[in-house]
Amino acid sequence: MSQAAKAPKTEKPATAAQIFPFPTFDLTKFEMPKFDGASFDFAKAEVPAAMREATEKAVAQIKDGYAKMKAAAEETTDLVEDTYSTASAGVKDFNLKALEAARSNMNAGFDHARDLMGAKSLAEVIELQTAYARKLFETVQTQGKDLSAVVQKTATETVEPVKEKVGKVLKTAAI
Numbered sequence: 001m002s003q004a005a006k007a008p009k010t011e012k013p014a015t016a017a018q019i020f021p022f023p024t025f026d027l028t029k030f031e032m033p034k035f036d037g038a039s040f041d042f043a044k045a046e047v048p049a050a051m052r053e054a055t056e057k058a059v060a061q062i063k064d065g066y067a068k069m070k071a072a073a074e075e076t077t078d079l080v081e082d083t084y085s086t087a088s089a090g091v092k093d094f095n096l097k098a099l100e101a102a103r104s105n106m107n108a109g110f111d112h113a114r115d116l117m118g119a120k121s122l123a124e125v126i127e128l129q130t131a132y133a134r135k136l137f138e139t140v141q142t143q144g145k146d147l148s149a150v151v152q153k154t155a156t157e158t159v160e161p162v163k164e165k166v167g168k169v170l171k172t173a174a175i
Helices: 049-117 122-174
Strands: none
Touching: 049 122
């Protein structure tokens, strides 16, 4: 019974290294090939004609592409400068007209206030107020048309050259 009480011995499983042993090399037996780079003359090396032609063609295409891109960049720079100048001049004209309109309206308002102070009757006040409102409406309408014309002119002068130059730049880049 003593033998039955003893647990059987289990063996350890073999490791992967034991089953598939990794080969070992003695690297001292291998020798690297000798190459003397200093004595190699690259000037004497011949490049195949096809490779030389392909390289020359690629360089020519790169130079041509660079020239086109440079021209397009210069055109774009000129376009931006011209557009900015035109837009700045238009904004300046608009602001001058708007300030003139505001000054004119303020003076008309002060004149109207002075006239109201000199009125002798309620009927005269109503008559002055009606005339002032009619004249103010006509003046503001005219001023709005003038300001609208300045905006339209500025937009046209700014956008037309942009359309023309962008078309020209795109044609230059595509060629």
